[in-house]
Amino acid sequence: DAGITQSPRYKITETGRQVTLMCHQTWSHSYMFWYRQDLGHGLRLIYYSAAADITDKGEVPDGYVVSRSKTENFPLTLESATRSQTSVYFCASRTGQTSNQPQHFGDGTRLSIL
């Protein structure tokens, strides 16, 4: 089915471990985004990508790494997880060069770091 899928849906890991969250979209959207959702903060932008091999930092990028070798995939890696990175992570994508197009969101990954 067409859409945007995130995996895993739930993840528990320990501090200091590396963890990768996957995001895959089937629309061939040029733009992709990673947000984290924390109580009282809404969603905050971690990283975004305008096209394959083009990525840039968002509002809260520290401790995260992204790559985009293919248009449809945009993985997010926590190189050495910390408890402050416990959150719900959402991937989104949209088409077009103008920001008036809506973003489409995955169902999220709930990440707990012990």
Added chain:
Amino acid sequence: AQSVTQLGSHVSVSEGALVLLRCNYSSSVPPYLFWYVQYPNQGLQLLLKYTSAATLVKGINGFEAEFKKSETSFHLTKPSAHMSDAAEYFCAVSADTGRRALTFGSGTRLQVQP
């Protein structure tokens, strides 16, 4: 840079009553404005968007919002609340400058009492 303020982290209404969720934005360039809804354990779903056409925007599920430039507001309304409207609602702004990503408000949780 853009920002969004949602007044009221929790709003409670009776079934059949008017729903009013407040959103004020700040943007140095013409904004695009969005309302998203989030049901438990799900991603965000677009309710409606303003992209500089009509100032009164109609969305899904009977919701509408009015863009008021003089008040820098984009409040969300629904004439008659239904139990199924209980969810978290996010107002977001973007523009054709900078990161071209969404900047979200902190969200408003809507409760609907029977």
